[in-house]
Amino acid sequence: xxxxxxxxxxxxxxxxxxxxxxxxxxxxxxxxxxxxxxxxxxxxxxxxxxxxxxxxxxxxxxxxxxxxxxxxxxxxxxxxxxxxxxxxxxxxxxxxxxxxxxxxxxxxxxxxxxxxxxxxxxxxxxxxxxxxxxxxxxxxxxxxxxxxxxxxxxxxxxxxxxxxxxxxxxxxxxxxxxxxxxxxxxxxxxxxxxxxxxxxxxxxxxxxxxxxxxxxxxxxxxxxxxxxxxxxxxxxxxxxxxxxxxxxxxxxxxxxxxx
Amino acid sequence: xxxxxxxxxxxxxxxxxxxxxxxxxxxxxxxxxxxxxxxxxxxxxxxxxxxxxxxxxxxxxxxxxxxxxxxxxxxxxxxxxxxxxxxxxxxxxxxxxxxxxxxxxxxxxxxxxxxxxxxxxxxxxxxxxxxxxxxxxxxxxxxxxxxxxxxxxxxxxxxxxxxxxxxxxxxxxxxxxxxxxxxxxxxxxxxxxxxxxxxxxxxxxxxxxxxxxxxxxxxxxxxxxxxxxxxxxxxxxxxxxxxxxxxxxxxxxxxxxxxxxxxxx
Ligand SMILES: Nc1ncnc2c1ncn2[C@@H]1O[C@H](COP(=O)(O)OP(=O)(O)OP(=O)(O)O)[C@@H](O)[C@H]1O
Ligand SMILES: Nc1ncnc2c1ncn2[C@@H]1O[C@H](COP(=O)(O)OP(=O)(O)O)[C@@H](O)[C@H]1O
Ligand SMILES: [Mg+2]
Ligand SMILES: [Mg+2]
Numbered sequence: 001x002x003x004x005x006x007x008x009x010x011x012x013x014x015x016x017x018x019x020x021x022x023x024x025x026x027x028x029x030x031x032x033x034x035x036x037x038x039x040x041x042x043x044x045x046x047x048x049x050x051x052x053x054x055x056x057x058x059x060x061x062x063x064x065x066x067x068x069x070x071x072x073x074x075x076x077x078x079x080x081x082x083x084x085x086x087x088x089x090x091x092x093x094x095x096x097x098x099x100x101x102x103x104x105x106x107x108x109x110x111x112x113x114x115x116x117x118x119x120x121x122x123x124x125x126x127x128x129x130x131x132x133x134x135x136x137x138x139x140x141x142x143x144x145x146x147x148x149x150x151x152x153x154x155x156x157x158x159x160x161x162x163x164x165x166x167x168x169x170x171x172x173x174x175x176x177x178x179x180x181x182x183x184x185x186x187x188x189x190x191x192x193x194x195x196x197x198x199x200x201x202x203x204x205x206x207x208x209x210x211x212x213x214x215x216x217x218x219x220x221x222x223x224x225x226x227x228x229x230x231x232x233x234x235x236x237x238x239x240x241x242x243x244x245x246x247x248x249x250x251x252x253x254x255x256x257x258x259x
Numbered sequence: 260x261x262x263x264x265x266x267x268x269x270x271x272x273x274x275x276x277x278x279x280x281x282x283x284x285x286x287x288x289x290x291x292x293x294x295x296x297x298x299x300x301x302x303x304x305x306x307x308x309x310x311x312x313x314x315x316x317x318x319x320x321x322x323x324x325x326x327x328x329x330x331x332x333x334x335x336x337x338x339x340x341x342x343x344x345x346x347x348x349x350x351x352x353x354x355x356x357x358x359x360x361x362x363x364x365x366x367x368x369x370x371x372x373x374x375x376x377x378x379x380x381x382x383x384x385x386x387x388x389x390x391x392x393x394x395x396x397x398x399x400x401x402x403x404x405x406x407x408x409x410x411x412x413x414x415x416x417x418x419x420x421x422x423x424x425x426x427x428x429x430x431x432x433x434x435x436x437x438x439x440x441x442x443x444x445x446x447x448x449x450x451x452x453x454x455x456x457x458x459x460x461x462x463x464x465x466x467x468x469x470x471x472x473x474x475x476x477x478x479x480x481x482x483x484x485x486x487x488x489x490x491x492x493x494x495x496x497x498x499x500x501x502x503x504x505x506x507x508x509x510x511x512x513x514x515x516x517x518x519x520x521x522x523x524x
Binding site: 145226247 | 439468510
């Protein structure tokens, strides 16, 4: 795999903050890989996603450099972004069809008619029930899971090579989460895109990420192939994170005796 | 005596020409000191049930007996007095507090309103509550906004136990928390239950969370109760497609090489 970007000693300090949100981050991302950025709340995951996408708020100090051998990606055209709260990326007064078509029209140079056809195709791709009807719906008429599907369709409409999903499934129920994760996995695989998947749930990432990067307090704790890190974590923090995972095979906290 | 008995509970919402059957003929019981997990996808009616129980929303039909009394027939001062017995913890911890409140005032309010302890002892009781939920007593003077999400959830729990309830309704109380903090909060809840015999109605769409703390689990789908049983039975031998989908959706730590389509349905 060729290199997509090389992050060299990057630190990020938000305006008015006493300490940097990211401290001397150093690693590179390969084109076409599925990378999971993992860490607890406040560890700097979203800051990393924003610095990669060029979406940091004005007044933020960034030091170090990020090199893009293939050129810096343009958000919207080369890079799609899906947020935790789909309402924040969707425009409440535009129909679903309009917002999915917009990116395709602007970046692929399609006519409105062609863009609308592209929007319909995208809604089918994200497995939206009743895609035809949904084109004319407004975001508030959809469930949280459906809104997130629309946000993914809008992010992918212009065929970007990179998709950043920042806690894109954390606000959804578990069944919808599993469905969206497998959807992202399929879409990215088919289009050979680079996926940067931000989550606090290492188990969720372990199901499909090629590589994990573990963050804590603004620092990169370790990175490596998912298999290697899960099988033999190199850092105590990673071990703690793995130990705190709970699933249906974990011993319950209560006695099973029926009251 | 059974602590809580819900019979035939139904509720519909009519909004914008749509008619949603949020709850249809729900039957549930809860014993003292027991945890009943309430699972279901988004929109299945879990929060509607929780809000009716808390008397934040009227039911259309059905009855609720709590500690032997007709809970839905209570009103006014009688209801206010008995509310001490049933408390609630929400997911949206910041939204559940007055943002200008201090930790001490959040905990002092229920003590004062319900006259839990004499006035002179209230300060000491606030300190004891903080200590009980694992926070330094010096936190009393902090603003509720100046503490982390996990700490706020501890305060929400301290507020709920302040009135010495026999039932706490927890609606997605740990869903917004990081995995590691979530585990600590679940441990705290289990300890409190052991110590004080509190029953929990624990609402969550995460079966891994419910498995950790529930004696029994009930599964809802589109306003209906589709399955109920002991936690172990339900997880080892699910009967409904809804339960099977909820089980399949729980992420597992995959230690083998990643391959697509891990999430079977
Ligand atoms: N105030 C309301 N007005 C109209 N419809 C409502 C209202 N509250 C809830 N509903 C509807 O009732 C149904 C049940 O909603 P409820 O909030 O109880 O679901 P839930 O199981 O708690 O979902 P979640 O897991 O997303 O919290 C949904 O179809 C919802 O849209
Ligand atoms: N816009 C902002 N202004 C000031 N501080 C911020 C901003 N966004 C994030 N931070 C701070 O930067 C740190 C890292 O935050 P973030 O990258 O959002 O972490 P995560 O996504 O891992 O939860 C935190 O201390 C957070 O409070
Ligand atoms: Mg974040
Ligand atoms: Mg709810």
